[in-house]
Amino acid sequence: MASQITVSGEKLRARPVARPGELLEAVPGLIVTQHSGEGKANQYFLRGYNLDHGTDLAITVDDVPVNMRTHAHGQGYADLNWLIPETIGTMEVRKGPYFADEGDFSSVGSVHIGLIDRTTKGLAQMTAGSFGYRRFLGMDSVSLGDGSLLIAGEAGTYNGPWDNPDDVRKLNGLVRYSQGTATDGVSVTGMAYANKWNSTDQVPQRAIKSGMLDRFGAEDPSDGGNTNRFALSASVAQSDDRGFWKANAYVVKSELDLFNNFTYFLKDPVLGDQFHQHDDRLMAGANVARTLNGSLAGLPMETTFGVQSRYDAIDLALTDTFQRGLLSNVRSDKVSEGSLGLYAQSTVHWTDWLRTIVGWRGDYSAAGVTSLFNTNNSGHVDAAIGSPKFRMVLGPFNKTEFFVGAGYGMHSNDARGATTTEDPVDPATKLTPAPLLVRTKGAEVGLRSRIIPDLDTSLSVFLLGQDSEIVFNGDAGDTSASRPSRRYGFEWTNHYRPKPWIDIEADVAMTHARFLGSDSDQAAVYASLAGYPDAQIGNAPGNYIPNAPAMVASAGITLGERTGWFGALRWRYLGSSPLTEDNAFRSQPTSVVNARLGYGADNGWRIQLDVLNLFNARANQITYAYGSLLKTDTPYNLCYPIQTAPTAVCRNGVMDYVLHPVEPLAVRLTVSGRF
Secondary structure: OOOOEEEEHHHHHOOOOOOHHHHHHHOOOOEEEOOOOOOOOOEEEEOOEEOOOOOOEEEEEOOEEOOEOOOOOOOOEOOOOOOOHHHEEEEEEEEOOOOOOOOOOOOOEEEEEEEOOOOOOOEEEEEEEHHHEEEEEEEEEEEEOOEEEEEEEEEEEEOOOOOOOOOEEEEEEEEEEEEEOOOOEEEEEEEEEEEEEEOOOOEEHHHHHOOOOOOOOOOOOOOEEEEEEEEEEEEEEEEEOOEEEEEEEEEEEEEEEEEEOOOEOOOOOOOOOOEEEEEEEEEEEEEEEEEEEEEEOOEEEEEEEEEEEEEEEEEEEEEEEEOOEEEEEEEEEEEEEEEEEEEEEEEEEEEOOEEEEEEEEEEEEEEEEEEOOOHHHOEEEEEEEEEEEEEEEEEEEOOEEEEEEEEEEEEEOOHHHHHOOEOOOOOOOEOOOOOOEEEEEEEEEEEEEOOOOOEEEEEEEEEEEEOOOOEEEOOOOEEEOOOOEEEEEEEEEEEEEEEOOEEEEEEEEEEEEEEOOOOHHHHHHHHHOOOOHHHHOOOOOOOEOOOOOOEEEEEEEEEOOOOEEEEEEEEEEEOOOEOOOOOOOEOOOEEEEEEEEEEEOOOOOEEEEEEEOOOOOOOEEEEEEEEEEOOOOHHHHHHOOOOOOOHHHHHHOEEEEEEEEOOOOEEEEEEEEEO
16 A cells, blocks of 8 residues: 555664654654653554554554553553664554454554564663663674574663653563574564553643642652563564465563552542552464465466464453552453454456455454453453455556555454443443444555655545444443544655655645544533533534544654764644544644754764754643543532532533643763674
């Protein structure tokens, strides 16, 4: 497709970024943010979707899935804080549900990160910067038998500009043995990661305006978390006279404990609304694919068959807490979830200027949920879904190719939402289980041209639809279902390299996103809040999709070569978006510039200075709008200790902007040596 790109690890590392996940912003139209703490997964935005922490954006590293299904904090949770940027070899990007070998979470896009096998020289690197940022990295490879052994490790700390320091303590390591090549070789990789941190979550705008909180203050300074991840994976590939085959297997052990307070004193007017989410899982899987070269009526053809399998054994818990101490249990579950994906696709070269790729994918998922506190929320559920795929490529004509794609896709829902029949907080409230698998669909036309010397430009026009944007609410332990949705828009990407030492990029993406149909439930909520404008505003029914950005843009220039002076300047823009279905609240645009200047010597020594948020923009990483309650709010006294306001008002609280600011201007100095 025209929207497909492959980015080298070298180009990724030339980007000045604040955290590893932001390297994904090399994907045109993708914005990566962080709204609480440096150990929590990033939040992603692409093609008019607020992808939360990974829903509908499939991420793999060395063919190991990063997205966690039925996760304590959110479906598709994709944490990349354990990724060491210096170990990245390539990043392959695809968008849309048109690829038969892409399964769960890939409807909007997929990012496949490949690791390097070896280094030509060892690397020792140290970074120090503003707000207590420290990072130490060591990496080297040695010959071992017929292959090479790569070892990398990093340690880091960071406080941030927050009144309540993040106090990040991060350790990360990688060991990788490989021999051969990507098409004829084998590799075995082990990873280990641990992180502890405090977090400053998003805070209500009214608290900042009143002077109750500083812009970098925290409503609940005991928020934070800790996490660890241990992974072992192996892959093998071989080519022969008939084609090519590859296989991989992996096992990942991960754990997360997360403490958040997003509504302050809405549920508990005395001790506050902090809650603890616990996720402890063992994930294992194996994939195999075979590509055969052949012919169809004398025309060249390649056919690929593949099998993908995965199993997760998960312990989950949600508890109410005060300053990280247990108050009460909300729900606790043991989940076993397995999936099997089968796919086939054939590429036929009809002429030198026409080829088609036709594919089909079948997905089957099954899950067992054991609810430890309410057996009525236990159960077994399974589902199957088939997804046809089609792509066509015309050209090149005068250095220009045209692309057409259409297909069906799917994403899984949290298995607990598919078995839950009673509200965990109020069992008398009956709930309708959500489907385990949800249909998605999309279409795209585009072109890629090199007609202008040294300029690679592409334009894609796309349409994406979902039968439902059902989300398991990990903060409450239940499922919230939305209506079907539709998005359409375009992406225009440009890459200009007039000289080997000049690299210029400019991208813009525009999306129109709306829910389909009416929302009678929201209309009822709006009516129940009549007479209390602080609670009612923003709750009217509408078709706007909250946090669906209409515009994303970026531009950058990278100067220099491997030795001598080098530099980079990058700008990223996240446009205004609706924050409520009625569009009563809208976020402000965010515009941030990062810069880099450095020098690389012939002997391998290198020094660089990164300046993050160069112009010290007072923007927000992310903005929401929802109901919360502070002790200084007027409704607080109407709801506690003696309730005089309607119950609906006390449950909703005060509607307001809730934000997490961009960190102010910061500098980071890196010194590294090759040996």
